[in-house]
Amino acid sequence: MKKLLGITLGILTSVGGFVDIGDLVASSQAGARFGTAHAWVLLVGVIGICAYAEMAGRVVAVSRRPVFDLIRERLGPRVALANLAGSYVLTVVTLGAEMGGVALALQLLTSANYLVWIPLVGLVLWLALWRLKFATLERVFGLGGLALVVFAVAVFVLPTHWDTVWHLASRPGPPSGTETWPTYWYFAVAIFASALTPYEVFFYSSGGVEEQWTPKELSQSKINVFVGFPLGGLLALSLMIVATVVFHPLNTSVSALGQVALPPTMALGRIGLALAILGFFAATFGAAMETGLSCAYTVAQYFGWPWGKVLRPVKAARFHTVLLVSILIGMAILLTTIDPIQLTEYMLIFSAVALPLTYLPILVIANDRGYMGERVNGRFANALGTVYLIIVLAAAVAAIPLMIMTRAGA
Amino acid sequence: MTILVGLNLLDRQIVDRDGDPVGKVDDVELGVDDDGVPYVAALLVGQEVLGERIGADLGTWMAGIARRLRTDRHPKPLRIGYDLVSEVNAAVRLSVKRDLLPDAPLEDWLRDHLVRHIPGAQEKE
Amino acid sequence: MWGTILVVLAVAWALFGFELTKPTDFHDYRITAVESAQSAYDALVTAKATGEAQLAGRTFDTYVESNLDDANKALAGAQKDFVGTAPVDARTTAMRDELGPLLAASTRALTNLQKAEQTHDDAGLRAALAAIDPIASRLSDFIDRHQ
Numbered sequence: 001m002k003k004l005l006g007i008t009l010g011i012l013t014s015v016g017g018f019v020d021i022g023d024l025v026a027s028s029q030a031g032a033r034f035g036t037a038h039a040w041v042l043l044v045g046v047i048g049i050c051a052y053a054e055m056a057g058r059v060v061a062v063s064r065r066p067v068f069d070l071i072r073e074r075l076g077p078r079v080a081l082a083n084l085a086g087s088y089v090l091t092v093v094t095l096g097a098e099m100g101g102v103a104l105a106l107q108l109l110t111s112a113n114y115l116v117w118i119p120l121v122g123l124v125l126w127l128a129l130w131r132l133k134f135a136t137l138e139r140v141f142g143l144g145g146l147a148l149v150v151f152a153v154a155v156f157v158l159p160t161h162w163d164t165v166w167h168l169a170s171r172p173g174p175p176s177g178t179e180t181w182p183t184y185w186y187f188a189v190a191i192f193a194s195a196l197t198p199y200e201v202f203f204y205s206s207g208g209v210e211e212q213w214t215p216k217e218l219s220q221s222k223i224n225v226f227v228g229f230p231l232g233g234l235l236a237l238s239l240m241i242v243a244t245v246v247f248h249p250l251n252t253s254v255s256a257l258g259q260v261a262l263p264p265t266m267a268l269g270r271i272g273l274a275l276a277i278l279g280f281f282a283a284t285f286g287a288a289m290e291t292g293l294s295c296a297y298t299v300a301q302y303f304g305w306p307w308g309k310v311l312r313p314v315k316a317a318r319f320h321t322v323l324l325v326s327i328l329i330g331m332a333i334l335l336t337t338i339d340p341i342q343l344t345e346y347m348l349i350f351s352a353v354a355l356p357l358t359y360l361p362i363l364v365i366a367n368d369r370g371y372m373g374e375r376v377n378g379r380f381a382n383a384l385g386t387v388y389l390i391i392v393l394a395a396a397v398a399a400i401p402l403m404i405m406t407r408a409g410a
Numbered sequence: 411m412t413i414l415v416g417l418n419l420l421d422r423q424i425v426d427r428d429g430d431p432v433g434k435v436d437d438v439e440l441g442v443d444d445d446g447v448p449y450v451a452a453l454l455v456g457q458e459v460l461g462e463r464i465g466a467d468l469g470t471w472m473a474g475i476a477r478r479l480r481t482d483r484h485p486k487p488l489r490i491g492y493d494l495v496s497e498v499n500a501a502v503r504l505s506v507k508r509d510l511l512p513d514a515p516l517e518d519w520l521r522d523h524l525v526r527h528i529p530g531a532q533e534k535e
Numbered sequence: 536m537w538g539t540i541l542v543v544l545a546v547a548w549a550l551f552g553f554e555l556t557k558p559t560d561f562h563d564y565r566i567t568a569v570e571s572a573q574s575a576y577d578a579l580v581t582a583k584a585t586g587e588a589q590l591a592g593r594t595f596d597t598y599v600e601s602n603l604d605d606a607n608k609a610l611a612g613a614q615k616d617f618v619g620t621a622p623v624d625a626r627t628t629a630m631r632d633e634l635g636p637l638l639a640a641s642t643r644a645l646t647n648l649q650k651a652e653q654t655h656d657d658a659g660l661r662a663a664l665a666a667i668d669p670i671a672s673r674l675s676d677f678i679d680r681h682q
Contacts, residue, residue, distance in 0.1 A: 063500030065423065072434070073421045077464050080421075111600040131530055178682050251675065252580040253573065255609065258602040259581050266584070269593035277598070303457065304423055304434030305517070313531040317521035318514075370418070371500045410570065 005139060006220055009207045010053075010228020012142030012286050017049070017200040018232030019148055019239070020094075020287035021101025021257070022344025024280065026194065027236045028254040030187050031243025035168035035175055039237060041188045045195025046233035048388045050225050052359055055366040055381065056201050057221035060208035063371045067205040067362060068301035074361040083357045084302045088295060090354065091199045094347045095291035096330035099125065100340025101284030104257045108277050115337065122331040125288050129323060134210045134309045137289055144282025146231075150275035151238035154267035158245045165241060177251075186402040186409045189395050190345060193352035195233065196392065199294040201358060206297040210308050215375070242267075255341070288330075295326040346408065352399040355392045363389060415450065423501040424453065424490070426508040433488065433514070435502060436460040453495070453502065456487035456514065476516075488512060559620055564627040567620045568634055569681050574613035575641045576674040578606040583667045586648055590660055596652075603649050610645060614638050634677060640670050 019027070030038045056067050072080035102121045103114035128137060168175060174184040204224075213221060242263035247254060254260060257280060264272035293309075300307035300319045307319040334340060363385045366377045377385065403409075415438055424432040433455035441451035461473025488511065496505040525531050559567075585602040588594045617638060622628040644666050651659030 064429070065500050069423055077421060077436075077460060081464065081468070108598050108601050109595075111597040111604070130528070246584075247580075250580050251678075252577045255577070256581075256602075256605040258585075258598065258605050261598070262581070262584050262588070265588050265593055265598075269591075270595065273594055273598060303460075304431060304436075304455070305514075306431045312534050313525050313528070314521055317517050317525040320525050321520045 007224045007227050008135075008138040008142035009204065009211065010224030011146070011231060012138050012228075013053075013200050013204045013207065013290065014049075014228045014232030015142060015145035015148075015235070015283050016203070016287035016290035017197050018195060018229075018236045019145070019279075019283050020194075020344065021098055021104070021284045021340055022094075022348055023191075023194045023236060024101075024239065024260050024283070025254060025257065025341045026187070026190055026345055026348070027239040028243040028247070028260045030191060031240035032247035032252060032254045033179055034184060034187065035244040035248045036165050036240055037168050037172055037175060037184070038188055038191055039169040039240065040172055041191045042195065042233050042237050042240070044391070045192050046230055047384070048192075048391065049195050049200065050229050051381065051384045051388060052196070052362055053201060053204050053225045053229060054222060055362050055377065055385065056205040057208055057213075057225060058218060058375055059362070059365055059371065060205045061213040061215055061218045061221055062373065062375050064209060064213075065365075065371070066209050066297065066301055067201050067358070068298045070361045070365045071358065072302055074364050075357065079357070080302060083354065084298055086354045087198050087202070087298055087358070090347050090351050091202075091291050091295050091298070092326050092329050093333060094197075094199070094344055095288060095295060095326060096333035097340040097344040097347065098284050098288035098291055099327075099330055100334045100343070101257070102281060102288060103334075104340065105277055105280040105284060108258055108261065108280070114340075115335070118331055118334050121288075122327055125285070125292065126324060126327050129289060129292060129309070129327075130313070130320070134207070138207070141282050141286035141289065145279060145286050147275045148235045148238075148279035148283060150264045150268065150272055150279065151235060151242055154264045154272060155238050155241050155245075157267040158242060158263060160241065160245050165244060168244065180406075182402055183406045183409055185398065186349075186406045189352050189399050189402060190348045190409075191236075192391075192395055193348045193355065193399070194236075196355055196359075197348070197351050198354060198358040199291050201362065202294040202298055203290045206293070206301070206308070210310050212310070218375075257341070292323060292327055292330070296320070296323040346403075349399045349403050349408075352395045354396075356389065356396055359385075359389060359392055418498060419450070419453075419502065422498075424455065424504065425501045426504050426511075427496070427506060428508075429503075430508050432490075432504065432508050432511060434460070436487070437463050439489065450492050452492055453490045454487045455490065457516075459487045488514070559623055561623060561627060564620055564623060564630070565681055567616055568627075568630050569678055571613040571617035571638065572634055572674050572678050572681075574609050575638055576671055576678065578610040578613075578645065579641055579667050579671045579674070582606045582645055582648055583664055583671070586652070586660055586664050589652065590657065590664075599652055603645070603652060607645055607649065610638075610641055614642065630681065637670060637674055637677065641674070644670055 059070065060066060071083055075083065099118065099121050100114065103117035106117045107114040174180060208221060239260070243254060246263045246266065261273055261276040261280070264276045296319050297307060299322045305318045306316045308316065313320045365371055366385070367382065369376055419435050419438060422435050424435060426432055435453050436456060437454040437459040438450050439452040439454060440448050442448050457476035458473045461469040461471070461476060463469065464472065490504065490511065494504050494506055495502055497503040582603055585594070585599055589599045617634065622631045644663060647666065648660065648663040651663050
């Protein structure tokens with residue numbers, strides 16, 4: 001049990017990245033339209049985030065410096081400021097969308113329009129971040145998000161044709177029919193970006209500082225990474241498979257959260273539905289905390305302000321102000337009645353563009369003996385890191401043209 | 411001790427003797443000793459100096475905002491004499507506690523006008 | 536530097552404006568029609584799956600209401616897009632004459648389903664579900680032919 005509680009940071013980070021409101025729908029949509037033809041992208045994404053989160057965790061354990069510290073130090077104040085501006089906008093908009101996701105989960109429970117819930121969601125989110133311990137937040141929402149395992153169970157209860165699943169998964173590309181290659185790659189970039197969203201490493205590394213990791217916690221960080229992220233990837237894969245089973249044969253698409261819950265309902269009835277909704281709630285709330293804190297972490301770390309939930313709020317006034325203001329901005333974005341699900345999908349594409357500026361400094365610092373002493377990257381980590389930097393660059397270049405070409409995957 | 415100011419010092423996090431964050435090395439003040447050798451005299455911290463270093467319109471704007479947040483008429487950045495630096499590695503560690511240094515004006519203002527008035531602000535998590 | 540950026544922005548904006556204001560052609564109309572038909576089809580399929588789960592006692596009322604509400608909204612949006620685009624020639628007029636009644640029938644079927652669900656009328660629910668199938672298959676046929 002203690003071991004399990006020790007890895008909730010990795011679980012929460014990864015659930016917030018892989019199965020937040022945008023991905024719950026995007027993974028199901030990919031499954032409905034392309035079957036499991038994107039399964040390999042999830043695998044590529046999981047390996048990439050594991051490689052970089054491991055580096056970021058190692059840097060934190062050895063030097064106590066979170067990722068945004070490294071970004072400013074290595075890229076200089078100007079480029080880092082551009083990165084800060086870009087990441088902040090993306091993260092705060094995503095924060096709004098995640099709060100919308102929590103509200104949508106509440107809509108499924110009450111049938112009252114999600115907009116009604118937004119003020120309450122904002123208030124509870126702020127209260128949780130103001131009053132609750134970091135460790136408590138991690139445990140409640142990281143483990144709560146695991147209710148989504150109901151999708152993995154549904155894979156085995158539904159009449160899954162493993163031949164079809166494997167056939168689609170082993171032949172990457174649009175399945176015969178009406179989908180095109182550009183749309184296929186558009187979804188691939190979105191799914192890849194959702195695995196490596198910048199806020200995941202900001203949050204994970206800052207969480208390591210909040211938990212006061214030292215070189216002694218190196219192995220704990222590794223377990224967090226190598227259990228937490230594959231778990232998130234597995235949940236996303238389950239969503240994709242059940243959508244392949246239920247929606248793909250009907251040639252129908254998925255665009256609302258309620259549709260995502262249909263497969264576990266068909267497989268397991270009320271219990272399946274209840275667990276799915278609980279999982280939606282915990283995962284989106286966790287993602288809202290992750291993005292909200294990331295907003296405040298990055299700003300404070302760029303300027304060198306005191307930050308963190310470990311400090312008493314009066315000792316980190318600027319940090320808590322940024323946090324409060326970010327939540328208010330997120331609520332304001334939502335109250336324009338913009339669709340939170342589409343919003344996160346757009347944000348994923350834009351975050352693909354910002355990825356290189358986040359991951360390059362991690363790779364550089366992980367090789368710096370002045371920081372890392374004996375714990376610099378080995379050859380394997382460097383090879384993997386370099387390969388992924390190239391993939392990330394390719395995704396960054398392709399993202400916007402693909403978005404325009406496919407009219408955002410329509 | 412020689413030190414590469416650009417690579418080893420600028421933009422690094424400054425922490426006090428207990429590891430609590432103080433600010434970033436936003437700029438440095440150089441001095442020249444009797445033999446004509448330049449040395450780092452002090453670390454400068456604050457959005458004014460950072461803004462000046464970033465330069466261009468954006469930097470001027472940032473410095474302008476930072477100055478406006480000051481209450482005193484001739485604001486100066488936080489200046490930490492280099493003799494207070496005890497160690498430079500992943501961070502720049504000082505030999506004193508943060509409480510001995512003046513707080514940043516924005517921090518003061520937000521603490522006194524906003525954060526302190528919210529219930530629970532004084533308590534540890 | 537700034538001059539170049541301004542010129543690029545101005546050109547992009549002009550292209551965008553042209554794209555928005557240029558008259559609809561056959562291609563545009565076909566895309567709008569197929570997208571509307573697809574949305575309507577998705578809404579019907581979702582509503583049907585939800586209704587069947589409800590009949591089998593596998594869901595909660597709130598979830599069913601929320602899902603049917605979403606389906607209804609998606610359908611209304613599709614209908615709005617479709618009505619907002621005028622046909623340009625004989626072929627597109629024929630498309631309108633085919634899809635228009637189908638969308639109207641979809642709306643009626645969904646409304647009947649919602650009514651039966653709200654009054655917990657199982658027989659009505661079954662009838663409404665049965666009415667969905669032929670409409671959905673005609674929509675699907677329309678999509679296949681015009682895609």
